[in-house]
Amino acid sequence: MSDPVIFTIDIHPAGDNPPDGGWASTVHRVEADAPTLRVTDLGASRGDGVFETFGVIAGHPQSVAAHLARLANSATLLELPAPNEEQWREAIRIAAATLPTEVQCGLKLVLTRGIEGTDRPTGWIVASVAGGDFAERRKGIRVVTLDRGYPSDIARRAPWLLAGAKTLSYAVNMAAQREARRRGADDAIFVSSDGYVMEAPTSTVIIRRGDVFLTPRTDIGILPGTSQLALFDFYRAAGLKAEEAVIPVAGLADADGLWLVSSVRLAAPIVQLDGATVTHDRDMTDRMNAALLARDA
Structure with a gap:
């Protein structure tokens, strides 16, 4: 199985306008083996964050609206900043474009409270080929x-x-x-x-x-x-x-x-x-x- 493709996201809350470079400029591809997450991130140290996992079939992410609505609801329950839907949709588009179209794939979206003491959420997406034949x-x-x-x-x-x-x-x-x-x-x-x-x-x-x-x-x-x-x-x-x-x-x-x-x-x-x-x-x-x-x- 090929290595997952990882993107970090410069998180903007709902209501923010895109930066001059557009939302794509806030999405950054990183090498799968590169140090990416701080050990003091509250998502890693306390599980203080939310996530969504969904399928990508023939290059098309599935049920995006439903997953983003559930991500927003989970963020509300945890009192995290409301996700910026436009930003996450652009990140999803970019991540899905890296996946092969001939096999079933998946995306995992993660939003955490961020590094302790910074009050800045952390976000990332992992794009990967789904393992197994789903027998x-x-x-x-x-x-x-x-x-x-x-x-x-x-x-x-x-x-x-x-x-x-x-x-x-x-x-x-x-x-x-x-x-x-x-x-x-x-x-x-x-x-x-x-x-x-x-x-x-x-x-x-x-x-x-x-x-x-x-x-x-x-x-x-x-x-x-x-x-x-x-x-x-x-x-x-x-x-x-x-x-x-x-x-x-x-x-x-x-x-x-x-x-x-x-x-x-x-x-x-x-x-x-x-x-x-x-x-x-x-x-x-x-x-x-x-x-x-x-x-x-």
Whole structure:
């Protein structure tokens, strides 16, 4: 696999006008092995920052508007300066142009609070070729449910826990995936302590019941899924119903289909849940992934 391509960004908050050289002059390519990030940056030392990861198909970044909206929402929850959308769009354009068009690729956008004591945010983009052949889309994945450790009203009762923000503090998410592997599974679904389906460590849950496709409501303290939003557009265009809902954990076992969806892996059907076999509609999975691969920027 080729080395990632890295760009640093001279961060301007929302509302700023572009400098004389345009927004492109604020985006700087750096060598992959060059020293780039200060160890005193609060993103590195405390995970005090936000990020977005999304796919690039045939040179086209996918769901840019949805990802930038989620980046802005996460920044608001962390009380970071609002991202300048025009600047980030130009940075995305520049970074995507460095990627090959014949394979699936990805971009990772990062915005941190910056070097401690400077009050100046740090930003960068990593452009890379996506690894693997995504066999999970065809073969499916085995999933276990794991207790998230807090109730479904956590976002309302304790907003300082930043439920619903895509922060750099992903240690718990990675620990959950390691626990899933220890249990003989490929991934996990978090459930609230009061018994409701939440999200997976790096993806969104979609449940099928007949001709209705459901995803957990975001007000229970989870991220809005950009790929899930695109799939809901696909379902509705196909004459199917798509809804957000509060879903009891028991609703997983009697579903007509289960998927984990994300920006790079796309739609991975769940074929086993907590050791029990799950129905897998391969045709629907193929249609879902075709829709995700074809979405516009």
